[in-house]
Structure formats: C-alpha cells, structure tokens
Amino acid sequence: MxxxxxxxxxxxxxxxxxxxxxxxxxxxxxxxxxxxxxxxxxxxxxxxxxxxxxxxxxxxxxxxxxxxxxxxxxxxxxxxxxxxxxxxxxxxxxxxxxxxxxxxxxxxxxxxxxxxxxxxxxxxxxxxxxxxxxxxxxxxxxxxxxxxxxxxxxxxxxxKTPQYEFSLISDVVQKFAVSHPQVAFSLTHDGRAVFKTNGGGNLKEVLMQIYGREAAKSAISVNQGDGDFIVTGYAVQPMFHRATKYYMLLFVNERMVRSYHLQKAIQDAYAPYMPKDRYPIVVLDIKMDPHLVDVNVHPSKWEIRLSKEKQLEKLIYTALHHALKKDIAVNEVTKVRQENHRAPQKVEMPKMTFTYENDREVMKLHTDVDESFMKISDEAEADLDRSKSAKEEFQKPIPQPVYEDRSVHEPEVDYPIDGVNAMKKSAILLDETKKQSNPLHSQGVGNMSDHSDTLPHMEVIGQLHGCYILAQGEDGLYIIDQHAAQERYNFERLSNMLYAGNKDMQPLLIPITVETSSAVVARIDQIHKALEEIGIDIEAFGANTVVCRQLPVWMSGIDETGFLQDLLDIWNKDEEIDIQKLRENAVATMACHSSIRFNRILTLDEMNKVIEDLHRCNQPYHCPHGRPTFIKMTTKQLEKEFLRIV
Missing domain, CATH: 3.30.565.10 (Histidine kinase-like ATPase, C-terminal domain)
Incomplete structure (x- = not known):
C-alpha cells in the first residue's frame, strides 16, 4: 500500500x-x-x-x-x-x-x-x-x-495579550481608513468606541485623526505621474518624524502593500531633511495598470511584484523631492516639542469623531494599542476651548517658501571663521545643463545666490553657550545651530566646486591598499571604469587586495582608506554602487570638518556672517545630515508660554 x-x-x-x-x-x-x-x-x-x-x-x-x-x-x-x-x-x-x-x-x-x-x-x-x-x-x-x-x-x-493583538487590528483598520477615505469605518473594542471616520473622502481629515492636527496640517500634497504610474497622497513635513518605518504607508491600486525598495525611495527623498535613524510620515497611493503588478505572491497579499519597479522608485523619489523642495517649512519649537513628547491636542472637526471613556483601564489599553492615537489631556482640551478660531486656523493655507535657482556669481568675501579660510573664495557659476545633471542637486545644491528669498530676515541679538546664535525676526525668535548652518553652506560651496568639473588629481606618496573579496577583484575592470569618472584610480594588487595610487583633490580631509573600504564593501554586496551617495558622504564630511565647532564664542560680525552664508544656500533649512539649521519660536508661542494669551 x-x-x-x-x-x-x-x-x-x-x-x-x-x-x-x-x-x-x-x-x-x-x-x-x-x-x-x-x-x-x-x-x-x-x-x-x-x-x-x-x-x-x-x-x-x-x-x-x-x-x-x-x-x-x-x-x-x-x-x-x-x-x-x-x-x-x-x-x-x-x-x-x-x-x-x-x-x-x-x-x-x-x-x-x-x-x-x-x-x-x-x-x-x-x-x-x-x-x-x-x-x-x-x-x-x-x-x-x-x-x-x-x-x-x-x-x-x-x-499574545489582547492589548497587543488589538494594537495590530487597530493598525490595519487605520490603513484601510487611509486607503479608502470614502468608506466610513468604526472600530469598537470591548464595547467602547475607539476609532471612527465619516467616509467623506477627505484623506487629510483621516490623517489628522491618526497622526494629530499639527502633522496633518503640515502635510504636503503629492500628485505626479508618468506613462505607467500615478503617485498621489501626502508627505508630512520632516519635522514630524518617527523612530520606525511603519509610518510610510504604501498602497497599490488602494491595496495595502509592503515594499522595501519603494520605502527606500521615500527615505532617500527625505534624507537631506531628516536625521539618521528617523523615518517620515508618508501616505502614497500608486495607480497602475493591473497587468504591471502581480499580487498573487503570498496568501496574505501583503507582498507584490512589479514589472517596472525601478521606474516607480524613481517616480516616487522625484515626486517627493519636488514636493519637499517646494514646500519645506521652518521647524517651530512648539511643533517639535509636541511631536517628541507625544502630547497632541484634541481637535474638534466637523463630521468626525474619535472618542472613548476616560477611565483608567481604557486609557491604559489605548496606550498599549497604538502610539499614533491621540491621548487627550484636560489641559489640552481647556487650551483648545480658549482658542475660538481653532477650526478656522486649520483651514488657513500654510505660507510656503519658494525655492529659486539663481545663476549669479558670489562676490569674494573675507572669512573670519576658523576652517573657512582653507576653502576657495570664489563660487562656481554652473549653467542650467550642469545643474540638471548634478546628482547633488537632490540635496538642494545648485547655483549659490547672493541672497535667498526663502529665509526670513534675521537680526542677531546674541549667542547661547557658544553653540547657538539667537536672532529676532518679524515672526519671533530664531535659534540657529552655528555648526549646522556653516556645514550647509560649506557643503554647497564644495559641491559646486566639484561639479563644475574640477578633476584635479593628487598622486599618493604612499599608495592605499584595501583588503577585499576575490569576487570584487575579479570585476576590478568594471569597478575601475565606474570610479574613473570621479577621479579615483584603483587596480588589482593580488588575489584579495586592491591598490589606489591617486585620488581627486576634493577628497582631501577625509578618511580615504575607510572611504574606499566602504565603497568596495557596498559593491560586493549590491553588485552596483551609487556614486552619487558616496560623493555626498565625502563632501558632507569635508564640510563638517571645515565648519564652526560648538562651544566657540563668536563676534557679532562672525554671527552675521553665518546668517549671510545661510541666505546664500539653495536649501538652507537642514545640514547635509538632515539636522535642522535653525528653529523658530513665534511671538504668539512666547506670549502663550508667558500666559499673556487668555
């Protein structure tokens, strides 16, 4: 048998x-x-x-x-x-x-x-x-x-525990509410209403309910397409970031999906504006012909396969990059504080409810359930009652800065600041063709202007602990990170010099040898051809070793051996290398080393020079590592802190 x-x-x-x-x-x-x-x-x-x-x-x-x-x-x-x-x-x-x-x-x-x-x-x-x-x-x-x-x-x-299992359920229901705002959802747990939407089709209302009023208010609309894909949704301002990647929501034809490569495209678009190990809040729905996507990969239907994934990655990156560059906003003290301490206010919006009874057991449950749900405090609720125009304020358009690329020469300037004298004193004029082909333009790098209209006027009033420059403006108090601000300026100056065609080479007195795998050495001709474009000369030197005999001048001041080791390691892992990112990292390192350090007392002229340099930047809001260069505390916020607003 x-x-x-x-x-x-x-x-x-x-x-x-x-x-x-x-x-x-x-x-x-x-x-x-x-x-x-x-x-x-x-x-x-x-x-x-x-x-x-x-x-x-x-x-x-x-x-x-x-x-x-x-x-x-x-x-x-x-x-x-x-x-x-x-x-x-x-x-x-x-x-x-x-x-x-x-x-x-x-x-x-x-x-x-x-x-x-x-x-x-x-x-x-x-x-x-x-x-x-x-x-x-x-x-x-x-x-x-x-x-x-x-x-x-x-x-x-x-x-696991009922609280944990319900947290997963609530997360799924939230995703449905975001992907189908035209459907009214209600979620009840153990007899208590937890989450409810009105099905009015307004995605921004749903975002407000899930992520809070300030985050939703800052959300930038995204709408871009090509012949095969249409990407729509919202990108929340970088100041509202999270510790995990689970707030980057992707939907394909309204189906919730998971895709490492598409999420990576989102992270790359946000990278110039956000610190490392932090993740943005983004909701994107991708419309495409069903023939381009295979959803029959796993019974759970979370995984998909795309026929033109690289094309879609580029479209997502481009759509977010343009949206952020156009509508980036200044970090405000109150917003950052609310986000970091998770104390969002209760906001009354028409046709939308988010209620539960305020008893100890339920409050504990919802603390465990979902950190994005709004916890309502008596103080926040009373504060809202005192503000009679809360709803009208939410509906007001947010003033957005407009970036302009200007092709003008920067005048020669004397720099009294340590480290800057080592830099060249003339800016490079790039024509439009070079600017379009500049990979570092994704970092906001282009032609540096005499004065940028994107920043508010700032008048220096002092310095705090040798670290922060204090300035006043029409809207309130500005606090400038002196190191980050100078780092941004130096980064753009060095980038412009590099992409102006500066290929000066520096022969090495002592060649650099790097240990690597035999697989890398076997493809050394391919690697050499790719690196030759940026002035790096590398060749095989044994079965598991490569040698570099000359490097471009722009690489001076960084750890050349570590740079080359990272380059080869990435090549060995991915079989391809992003030269743009490697160059960005190298230039960012040089900019950091040539910028003002913390705990250094500056003169008034030096502080004014830092702000003037920031005005010349095309993307003045963040340093190359994604940290904000300055934050703002509005006059209204100050009056509120001093209890002058009733």
Whole structure:
C-alpha cells in the first residue's frame, strides 16, 4: 500500500489557515477587504478581547443570495475571478477564495447576509456546517468569528495579550481608513468606541485623526505621474518624524502593500531633511495598470511584484523631492516639542469623531494599542476651548517658501571663521545643463545666490553657550545651530566646486591598499571604469587586495582608506554602487570638518556672517545630515508660554 494520502477538505483548510489566518488582525484584514469588494460605504468592526474572543464585521454592501452564502465557505470559491486571464487583471482586494474556508476551519463562524431580496444565515463550527437557513437581516453582510484557534492549541498559544493583538487590528483598520477615505469605518473594542471616520473622502481629515492636527496640517500634497504610474497622497513635513518605518504607508491600486525598495525611495527623498535613524510620515497611493503588478505572491497579499519597479522608485523619489523642495517649512519649537513628547491636542472637526471613556483601564489599553492615537489631556482640551478660531486656523493655507535657482556669481568675501579660510573664495557659476545633471542637486545644491528669498530676515541679538546664535525676526525668535548652518553652506560651496568639473588629481606618496573579496577583484575592470569618472584610480594588487595610487583633490580631509573600504564593501554586496551617495558622504564630511565647532564664542560680525552664508544656500533649512539649521519660536508661542494669551 502506498504511503501518500489525500488530505480531506477540512484538514486542507486548516493547513491553509496557517498562511491566511496568522492572528486576529489577519482575519480583520480579509473580512474588511471582502466588505470593500462588496461596495460597502459603512464598515463597522466589533472586537472582544483583542479578537481572541470574537470579531464581528458588519457592512452595507451588496450582500449575497442563499446559494452564494453557502458556496463562499468552499475552498477556492470566489466571485472575483473566473478564468486564467483574470489573474493578470485583478481589480479587487480579494481573489483567491481561501479566506472564508480557512477562517471557518479554525473558529466558530456565523454569517448573516441579505442581497436586497432574501436574508440568509450560515453557521459553521470549526469546519463543520451547522445550519444554513433564511433569516431577517438588513441589506449587507454581517460575519462573526468566535473562539479563534480554540481547537488548534499550537496556534492559540502563540497569540499574545489582547492589548497587543488589538494594537495590530487597530493598525490595519487605520490603513484601510487611509486607503479608502470614502468608506466610513468604526472600530469598537470591548464595547467602547475607539476609532471612527465619516467616509467623506477627505484623506487629510483621516490623517489628522491618526497622526494629530499639527502633522496633518503640515502635510504636503503629492500628485505626479508618468506613462505607467500615478503617485498621489501626502508627505508630512520632516519635522514630524518617527523612530520606525511603519509610518510610510504604501498602497497599490488602494491595496495595502509592503515594499522595501519603494520605502527606500521615500527615505532617500527625505534624507537631506531628516536625521539618521528617523523615518517620515508618508501616505502614497500608486495607480497602475493591473497587468504591471502581480499580487498573487503570498496568501496574505501583503507582498507584490512589479514589472517596472525601478521606474516607480524613481517616480516616487522625484515626486517627493519636488514636493519637499517646494514646500519645506521652518521647524517651530512648539511643533517639535509636541511631536517628541507625544502630547497632541484634541481637535474638534466637523463630521468626525474619535472618542472613548476616560477611565483608567481604557486609557491604559489605548496606550498599549497604538502610539499614533491621540491621548487627550484636560489641559489640552481647556487650551483648545480658549482658542475660538481653532477650526478656522486649520483651514488657513500654510505660507510656503519658494525655492529659486539663481545663476549669479558670489562676490569674494573675507572669512573670519576658523576652517573657512582653507576653502576657495570664489563660487562656481554652473549653467542650467550642469545643474540638471548634478546628482547633488537632490540635496538642494545648485547655483549659490547672493541672497535667498526663502529665509526670513534675521537680526542677531546674541549667542547661547557658544553653540547657538539667537536672532529676532518679524515672526519671533530664531535659534540657529552655528555648526549646522556653516556645514550647509560649506557643503554647497564644495559641491559646486566639484561639479563644475574640477578633476584635479593628487598622486599618493604612499599608495592605499584595501583588503577585499576575490569576487570584487575579479570585476576590478568594471569597478575601475565606474570610479574613473570621479577621479579615483584603483587596480588589482593580488588575489584579495586592491591598490589606489591617486585620488581627486576634493577628497582631501577625509578618511580615504575607510572611504574606499566602504565603497568596495557596498559593491560586493549590491553588485552596483551609487556614486552619487558616496560623493555626498565625502563632501558632507569635508564640510563638517571645515565648519564652526560648538562651544566657540563668536563676534557679532562672525554671527552675521553665518546668517549671510545661510541666505546664500539653495536649501538652507537642514545640514547635509538632515539636522535642522535653525528653529523658530513665534511671538504668539512666547506670549502663550508667558500666559499673556487668555
């Protein structure tokens, strides 16, 4: 007798459930996707004990007739596709026909549905059909999942606390609210309303509810496309950043997805404006022909494959780069403080609610659930009541700086500041063609102007601890980081010199040898050809060693050996190298070394010179490492701190 057995349907469904239904949040995702595919305008989610006890999804979609209600629980039964060609033209959230039978095999499931003619109830207990009968129910579908994994203890024991499981559910519901602002969502946990949107289609309102008023108010609209893709959404100002990458939300044809390469494109666009190890808040929906994307990669449908991924990466980077460059805003003290200490205010907005009872147990739950939910303090609420124009202020357009590229010569200047005398005293005039081909233009580097209109007028009034320059302006108090400001100016000057065609070479008295892998040495000709463009001469020197005999003059002042080692390591890992980024890092290092240090007392002329230099920069708001060069505290904020505003 053979050893191979044909598994029965119930066991097959339980195995499939291991991929489709990993935890309660996966069930919520699958069921809400079904509601969206059914054209629902309202989706209500009721959770008990983090979904371990029960999950109920109620929608007002098209519903099902009695025959489809029973057939929906059979494996690979779906209304989304019919033939092979449909698999390459998927326009719905679901399509595999695995979710419902998988869920029903590991839980007690009750379905009530009405297609506008007849109501049907189907009950399945851990894979066994209990009943299918007519029932009175409103149009739409209600599905309840109880006692999840109680008969599969191996899976049940891996579930975490109800608070943690609910935090994952809330995260999924928030993503649905962002990707489908035209659908009204409500989320209730253990009888208490936690999250609710009105379905009005205003994405910025949803962002305000999830990320807070100030972050949403600062959000920059993104809308750019090419022949294959259209990228729309919002990019929040860099001053509102997070410690994790999970606030970069990507949707492909309104489907929530995960993509390392697309997220990397977002990070690269924000890199000039943000410190390392911090991540932006971005929401992007990418419209494309379904033939360009394969969503049938994993049963959970989080992963996708794109036919023109590099093209899309470039489009996302370009769209965000242009949006940030056009509408970058000055860091304000109050905004930074609120974001870092997570004390957002409660904001009353029309047709939107976000409520829960203010008792100790629920407050603790929501602290664990999602750090992006707004915690409302009595002080913040009272403060809002005193501000009668809160709603009108939110609707006011934000004054945005406009960047201008000017092709003018910079006059010769005497620099009294340490380290700057070593730099050349004449700026380089780049024509438009060179500016367009300058990779460092992504850092805001172009032609340096005599005076930039992007910055407000600042009048120096003093220095703090030998580190910060204090200046006053029409809007309030400005605090300038003297090192970061000079670093930005030096970075742009050096970059312009480099990209003006300065290829002066410096032969090395003692050649630099670098140990590497045999795989790198085997491709040394390819590497040499690529590096020759930026003036680096490198050749093989043994089985696992390369030697460099000359370097460009612009690399003086940095750790050449470490630079070359990093270059070869990256090449060995990725089989290609981003010369632009390597050059940016080298120039940023030189700019840092030639700038004013902290704890140095400056004269009034020196402080004024720092501000004048900042005005000459094309991107004066951040140093090359993403730190702000200055922040602002408005007069109104000062009056509020001194209790002069009632």
């Amino acid at each position: 053979g050893r191979i057995n044909r598994l029965d349907e119930h066991l097959s469904n339980m195995i499939a459930a291991g991929e489709v239904v990993e935890r309660p949040s996966g069930i919520v995702k699958e069921l809400v996707e079904n509601s969206i595919d059914a054209s629902a305008k309202h989706v209500d989610i009721y959770i008990k004990q983090g979904g371990i006890e029960s999950i109920q999804i109620i929608d007002d979609g098209i519903g099902m007739d009695s025959q489809d209600a029973v057939l929906a629980f059979e494996r690979h039964a779906t209304s989304k596709i019919k033939e092979t060609d449909d698999l390459w033209n998927i326009r719905t959230m679901g399509f595999r026909g695995e979710a419902l039978p998988s869920i029903a095999s590991v839980a007690h499931t009750i379905l009530k549905t009405n297609d506008g003619k007849d109501g049907t109830e189907v009950e399945i207990r851990f894979g066994k059909l209990i009943k299918a009968q007519p029932v009175g129910t409103p149009r739409g579908t209600s599905i309840e999942v109880r006692n999840l994994f109680q008969k599969t203890p191996a899976r049940f024991k891996h579930l």
